[in-house]
Amino acid sequence: LTLLQALQQGGGGLKALMRHAVAALLNASNPDVNYPYTTAQVISMFQAAFDSGSYEATKNRLEAANELGCPLN
Template sequence: MRMMLLVAALAVGLVGGAAPASATRIGNEGCTPGYWKQAQHFDSWEEYSPSTTLASVFTLPAYFASSEYGDDTFLEALNYGGGSGLTSKARQLLRAAVAAFLNAASEDVGYPYRRFSDPGNMLASVNSALASQNQTTITNLKDDLDAKNNLGCPLD
């Protein structure tokens, strides 16, 4: 009987260990968009690639998806600049959000937020802010993510 329990426990452990990679560290570290967009740091990207499209991760509202930016990649988003107006504010949020997602996906960065669950649930927060079409809401989340992305990068 003990042997059967041991075999069952090992089987559960092996099946459980087959889950997709997901960073589990929570801390006070974060790398900036400027870090992530450099070609020499692409080997630090986990679970995403520079060619990952924004639309494959985020729910882009019509005002953004129908713009010239609708098919942009993570790398293109990391290069977004500033500006005023709703689309510019959305670009600024997505720049910070992409860096935040790369930070949270990395096993080597102790980022304070998670992508799909608490604390932070960044996907829900980013999608909600973009859907609000409220520039203040979008800017406030961008500022928060930007502050977290500037906590200090442990990667070289």
């Protein structure tokens, strides 16, 4: 899937993880956003969750970070 296709997925599990991972990548890659993870960390977290088949904990961590707020308009 492309990043846009991942964002367009509805549902939980892997689909929810994909949405939050894409949002996390966008946040982490913007120098004006003080995001708690680097892009490399986001990719590593996603890959570990994907490989393990256990998505919820990583999805929750990324979701919490994504909801910290954004200074961009």
